[in-house]
Amino acid sequence: MATIGDVARVAGVSRSTASYALSGKRAISADVRGRVEAAVRELGYTPNAGARALATSQTMVIGLLAQFLEDEFAPAMLQYMLGVSNTARELGYDILLSTEEDGTRALRRMTDSRMIDGVVLLNVAEHDERLPILRAAPQPGALVGLPADCTGVDVFDLDFEEAGRLMVDHLHRLGHRELILVSQPEHVVERGGAYVWRLQNAAEEAARVRGVMLHAVFGAARQPEIGGELNAVLEAYPDATGLLLNNEAAAAALPTVLHERGLTAPRDLSVVGRYSDEFARTFSLPYSSIESAPDRLGGMTVRQLVRRIEGDAGPAEPHVVRFVSPELVDRGSTGAPPARA
Amino acid sequence: MATIGDVARVAGVSRSTASYALSGKRAISADVRGRVEAAVRELGYTPNAGARALATSQTMVIGLLAQFLEDEFAPAMLQYMLGVSNTARELGYDILLSTEEDGTRALRRMTDSRMIDGVVLLNVAEHDERLPILRAAPQPGALVGLPADCTGVDVFDLDFEEAGRLMVDHLHRLGHRELILVSQPEHVVERGGAYVWRLQNAAEEAARVRGVMLHAVFGAARQPEIGGELNAVLEAYPDATGLLLNNEAAAAALPTVLHERGLTAPRDLSVVGRYSDEFARTFSLPYSSIESAPDRLGGMTVRQLVRRIEGDAGPAEPHVVRFVSPELVDRGSTGAPPARA
DNA sequence: TCCTCCGTGCGAACCGGTTCGACAGTAGCG
DNA sequence: CGCTACTGTCGAACCGGTTCGCACGGAGGA
Numbered sequence: 001m002a003t004i005g006d007v008a009r010v011a012g013v014s015r016s017t018a019s020y021a022l023s024g025k026r027a028i029s030a031d032v033r034g035r036v037e038a039a040v041r042e043l044g045y046t047p048n049a050g051a052r053a054l055a056t057s058q059t060m061v062i063g064l065l066a067q068f069l070e071d072e073f074a075p076a077m078l079q080y081m082l083g084v085s086n087t088a089r090e091l092g093y094d095i096l097l098s099t100e101e102d103g104t105r106a107l108r109r110m111t112d113s114r115m116i117d118g119v120v121l122l123n124v125a126e127h128d129e130r131l132p133i134l135r136a137a138p139q140p141g142a143l144v145g146l147p148a149d150c151t152g153v154d155v156f157d158l159d160f161e162e163a164g165r166l167m168v169d170h171l172h173r174l175g176h177r178e179l180i181l182v183s184q185p186e187h188v189v190e191r192g193g194a195y196v197w198r199l200q201n202a203a204e205e206a207a208r209v210r211g212v213m214l215h216a217v218f219g220a221a222r223q224p225e226i227g228g229e230l231n232a233v234l235e236a237y238p239d240a241t242g243l244l245l246n247n248e249a250a251a252a253a254l255p256t257v258l259h260e261r262g263l264t265a266p267r268d269l270s271v272v273g274r275y276s277d278e279f280a281r282t283f284s285l286p287y288s289s290i291e292s293a294p295d296r297l298g299g300m301t302v303r304q305l306v307r308r309i310e311g312d313a314g315p316a317e318p319h320v321v322r323f324v325s326p327e328l329v330d331r332g333s334t335g336a337p338p339a340r341a
Numbered sequence: 342m343a344t345i346g347d348v349a350r351v352a353g354v355s356r357s358t359a360s361y362a363l364s365g366k367r368a369i370s371a372d373v374r375g376r377v378e379a380a381v382r383e384l385g386y387t388p389n390a391g392a393r394a395l396a397t398s399q400t401m402v403i404g405l406l407a408q409f410l411e412d413e414f415a416p417a418m419l420q421y422m423l424g425v426s427n428t429a430r431e432l433g434y435d436i437l438l439s440t441e442e443d444g445t446r447a448l449r450r451m452t453d454s455r456m457i458d459g460v461v462l463l464n465v466a467e468h469d470e471r472l473p474i475l476r477a478a479p480q481p482g483a484l485v486g487l488p489a490d491c492t493g494v495d496v497f498d499l500d501f502e503e504a505g506r507l508m509v510d511h512l513h514r515l516g517h518r519e520l521i522l523v524s525q526p527e528h529v530v531e532r533g534g535a536y537v538w539r540l541q542n543a544a545e546e547a548a549r550v551r552g553v554m555l556h557a558v559f560g561a562a563r564q565p566e567i568g569g570e571l572n573a574v575l576e577a578y579p580d581a582t583g584l585l586l587n588n589e590a591a592a593a594a595l596p597t598v599l600h601e602r603g604l605t606a607p608r609d610l611s612v613v614g615r616y617s618d619e620f621a622r623t624f625s626l627p628y629s630s631i632e633s634a635p636d637r638l639g640g641m642t643v644r645q646l647v648r649r650i651e652g653d654a655g656p657a658e659p660h661v662v663r664f665v666s667p668e669l670v671d672r673g674s675t676g677a678p679p680a681r682a
Numbered sequence: 683t684c685c686t687c688c689g690t691g692c693g694a695a696c697c698g699g700t701t702c703g704a705c706a707g708t709a710g711c712g
Numbered sequence: 713c714g715c716t717a718c719t720g721t722c723g724a725a726c727c728g729g730t731t732c733g734c735a736c737g738g739a740g741g742a
Contacts, residue, residue: 050393061456074619074623075416075419075623085438094438094451096435223621282563284567284590
């Protein structure tokens with residue numbers, strides 16, 4: 001494998017001159033630059049990443065910590081990963097991926113050994129145990145998901161409060177007065193998945209204000225449990241005319257459930273979910289939904305992280321906490337409630 | 342950040358001694374080793390990955406090339422990624438992920454710059470343009486998916502021929518005599534997705550031998566197209582009593598389609614898919630299916646790759662091409678064909 | 683008593699880049 | 713004509729590990 005020494009020898013210059021010719025950090029005559037570039041092409045030279053990292057303390061690699069927990073919905077996470085990965089590549093960074101269950105170990109390994117210039121944490125819990133480690137690390141970090149304490153990190157998330165209000169308002173305007181909200185498993189909440197109650201609390205508040213009855217329940221993240229639970233809740237609240245889903249698995253399971261019960265949306269039941277358009281297309285979900293914009297969120301997160309890595313953010317520029325406004329994508333699954341029997 | 346020099350100073354030894362004490366590659370007295378280990382703990386020392394890579398030409402990182410093409414089904418790919426990632430971690434390796442559309446560029450970057458010790462290629466096409474680059478690289482590579490030319494790489498894949506036979510045999514034994522096979526989009530085949538016709542050809546041959554009529558069609562990988570196509574094909578072959586799916590999107594779309602048509606499996610139609618159990622659970626697919634075992638395949642691939650990286654495989658140990666035998670997971674979606682009207 | 687051998691530890695070189703300081707040559711200017 | 717300033721290049725040091733060769737001291741054998 002060719003080194004910069006080989007390039008220098010072929011071009012008839014010193015190693016330092018070859019380096020400067022390639023980096024452009026000092027003025028180099030056109031003649032010499034040409035010879036160096038020719039040598040690079042001739043030898044097929046590519047700089048050794050380890051050596052460069054050692055010399056510059058920059059790896060051009062971003063760590064991506066994604067935990068695939070048993071009770072969360074894996075394909076939803078993929079969308080965020082792709083948003084992060086693709087944007088990182090655009091900005092010249094590669095992705096070191098960890099799917100380890102023990103995120104703290106992975107994070108410590110990556111930061112301590114200096115494999116990465118910065119790190120993105122997905123699916124951040126309210127009191128995420130990775131955060132103390134991240135704050136102690138020399139590399140900057142950016143999160144998708146809102147923890148209780150945001151000091152020292154940049155944070156991006158969907159505005160789940162607004163999403164909850166939006167769902168309720170939308171159905172209220174159409175005339176619905178009794179709704180069901182199916183959230184993630186309670187276990188997710190206990191583990192600190194704050195977005196669950198952020199949406200739920202806001203929805204309940206909006207319902208109270210509008211005089212709408214809202215039945216909030218937790219749902220499993222898996223078949224066949226979630227299917228049974230959907231059936232049960234539809235039976236428990238027969239007068240409910242609107243169904244709000246903050247649970248991807250529930251959305252994926254709903255077509256079958258409605259089929260079994262002989263129901264059609266929006267004729268018999270209006271349905272609003274919270275997931276990405278990509279998700280809806282992939283799983284052929286015909287329900288209107290709050291766009292969760294994982295690709296956009298992932299992209300924003302990486303962009304801010306790279307700004308910090310490259311110091312474009314002033315050395316002490318305050319950390320940001322930014323919420324993406326939810327938008328309702330109309331897929332025709334909501335309408336006026338059915339006339340009462 | 343502490344370096345090995347700091348450790349050596351605190352322990353009162355030379356850098357080389359500290360290194361040997363930690364690696365165990367030379368005899369070191371218990372006394373000195375104890376002092377070095379204490380210094381490591383005191384300073385929180387972790388070796389710098391770049392420096393180590395430079396010195397040893399080993400990065401303990403495996404490249405993972407996953408292309409998310411518009412006309413393939415993203416969540417299915419995730420399963421393979423997780424299989425690879427988790428097994429790699431078990432073996433002490435980290436994963437450098439590329440989701441770049443242009444896999445050749447990513448592969449060249451990773452190998453040329455020596456960021457990785459080996460690479461796993463997912464979703465390999467028959468004449469995959471990444472293969473020539475991989476063969477020219479100094480690092481070993483392992484594939485998931487069967488290319489036309491397997492020289493110089495280790496290859497793992499599901500036995501799609503056997504899968505095709507198994508699907509047809511299973512329904513034939515139950516009494517079915519007219520079947521429909523929905524494959525991936527023709528575009529996937531054109532691009533070299535050999536597994537499509539590997540399964541299809543074997544299914545057609547088995548059907549011929551058994552005297553079963555088999556209608557083979559391509560299906561889109563997206564909504565709403567695939568839904569329309571499923572409807573169309575069910576209408577075109579009203580006497581078909583069995584449906585074979587080698588297309589994840591079709592499987593995901595089928596519940597809605599059957600609902601619309603008022604059909605129930607297996608009463609009106611027997612259905613067999615080809616996807617993973619994880620996939621079935623996640624998307625609440627109630628159809629029996631050939632287990633595609635992505636986690637197992639991903640794991641096998643990494644294990645073999647690591648053997649090669651670490652030279653446990655003899656220097657010239659021949660490369661392997663290994664097929665996983667398909668197994669049918671019964672979810673109760675097949676039965677005797679309905680009595681003819 | 684002397685030589686050899688083994689167990690331990692050290693010094694120095696090396697991996698392949700980047701970057702600082704020095705310096706020769708030339709141009710510009712008074 | 714001499715001084716300064718600038719341009720372009722080089723040599724050397726450095727990043728943080730690993731590893732080879734060597735030296736030292738004590739034990740064992742002849």
